[in-house]
Amino acid sequence: MKYTLKFRLWHWFNAFVVLGLLGTVFLRKTFLSWRANSEILMTQLSQMGVEITTAQAKILAKAIRAGMWEWHIILGYALSALVLFRIYLFFKDGSVKEKFGSLSLHKKGVQSLYYLLYATLLFMAVSGLIIHFYEQLSISKSLMEEIKEIHETVYNFILIFVPIHIAGVIIAEVKDEKGLISTMVNGKK
Numbered sequence: 001m002k003y004t005l006k007f008r009l010w011h012w013f014n015a016f017v018v019l020g021l022l023g024t025v026f027l028r029k030t031f032l033s034w035r036a037n038s039e040i041l042m043t044q045l046s047q048m049g050v051e052i053t054t055a056q057a058k059i060l061a062k063a064i065r066a067g068m069w070e071w072h073i074i075l076g077y078a079l080s081a082l083v084l085f086r087i088y089l090f091f092k093d094g095s096v097k098e099k100f101g102s103l104s105l106h107k108k109g110v111q112s113l114y115y116l117l118y119a120t121l122l123f124m125a126v127s128g129l130i131i132h133f134y135e136q137l138s139i140s141k142s143l144m145e146e147i148k149e150i151h152e153t154v155y156n157f158i159l160i161f162v163p164i165h166i167a168g169v170i171i172a173e174v175k176d177e178k179g180l181i182s183t184m185v186n187g188k189k
Contacts, residue, residue: 002183002187002188003183003184003187004089004093004187005187006089006093007089007093008184008185008187010082010085010086010089011184013078013082014079014082014086014121017075017078017079017082018079018121018158018162019162020071020075021072021075021076021079022158022159022162024068024069024071024072024075025072025155027065027068028065028068028069028072032064032065032068033061034058034061034062034065035061037060037061037064037065038054038057038058038060038061039057041057041060041061042054042057045057073132076125076128076129076132079121079124079125079128080125080126080128080129082121083118083121083122083125086118086121110168113161116157117157117158117161120154120157120158120161121158123151123154124151124154124155124158127147127148127150127151127154128151130144130147131144131147131148131151134147169181
């Protein structure tokens with residue numbers, strides 16, 4: 001299959017953005033967790049003779065990760081644009097598309113997984129925008145929190161998909177689709 005330049009650019013920009021988003025979530029849940037860092041701040045400041053409340057420690061811990069979280073928002077905007085561009089490519093791009101009915105069972109499974117990924121990315125982009133703009137959209141904080149919970153749960157699909165995709169591409173390259181990776185880089189069969 002020959003991939004157009006537009007599709008290849010979309011693929012690599014999307015990979016960069018998705019990995020960036022996963023990285024910000026990873027940092028948020030590990031090294032930059034406000035829960036863990038607020039306790040570290042309270043302990044360290046206490047040892048220096050400075051007492052702060054739990055609420056103050058939480059504010060400081062969240063301030064430490066604020067810059068990183070801004071990147072999550074910027075990358076979320078980029079994901080939204082990339083999702084729209086992918087929809088455009090689906091209908092207007094000149095990439096060779098095999099008819100679903102003519103595909104092998106394995107290829108149908110792979111294709112279905114990609115459609116599920118695209119639907120997931122669309123959901124993540126839309127729900128992320130709703131979470132970010134809930135006040136401007138006049139959405140209640142409780143509904144926004146529910147959407148945020150679903151957003152964080154659905155993220156797990158992407159977290160699982162990425163290593164499976166990379167492993168699957170490597171296996172396909174080694175076994176029966178030699179040149180698959182170079183095709184995604186240079187567009188030639």
